[in-house]
Amino acid sequence: MSVDKGQMEAARSNGLSYWQAMRYVVMPQGMRITVPSLINQFIITLKDTSILQAIGLVELTQTGNLIVARTQQGFQIWAIVAIIYLVMITLLTWLSNFVQSKIKA
Numbered sequence: 001m002s003v004d005k006g007q008m009e010a011a012r013s014n015g016l017s018y019w020q021a022m023r024y025v026v027m028p029q030g031m032r033i034t035v036p037s038l039i040n041q042f043i044i045t046l047k048d049t050s051i052l053q054a055i056g057l058v059e060l061t062q063t064g065n066l067i068v069a070r071t072q073q074g075f076q077i078w079a080i081v082a083i084i085y086l087v088m089i090t091l092l093t094w095l096s097n098f099v100q101s102k103i104k105a
Helices: 005-013 020-054 060-071 075-103
Strands: none
Touching: 005 020, 020 075, 060 075
16 A cells, blocks of 8 residues: 555645645655554564574573573563563554554544
C-alpha cells in the first residue's frame, strides 16, 4: 500500500506548499499504513532475539544463562526472564494499539 499520488496533487491544487502537503496530507496517511507494520516487526524481532545468542550477542536469554550458572536458581531466573519478555511484548502490543487508535482518530 502507498499514499495515492492524487492526494499530493489535491493538496497542491488547494494551495498547500509541497512541505505543507507532505506534513498535513501525505505523512499522516503514510503513518497509518506503516506504523502498525513497524511495531509488529519490532515485536517479532524482540521475540526472536534468542537467535542472537547463537552468534554471540549477549541479550536477555544469555544473561539468564549466566545468572543461572552463577546462582544455580534456574526456575526462579527463567521465570523472571519470561516475565520480562511478557511485560516487554505486552507493552509493545499496547503501544501498537495506542498508536493505531491515535492514527485512525
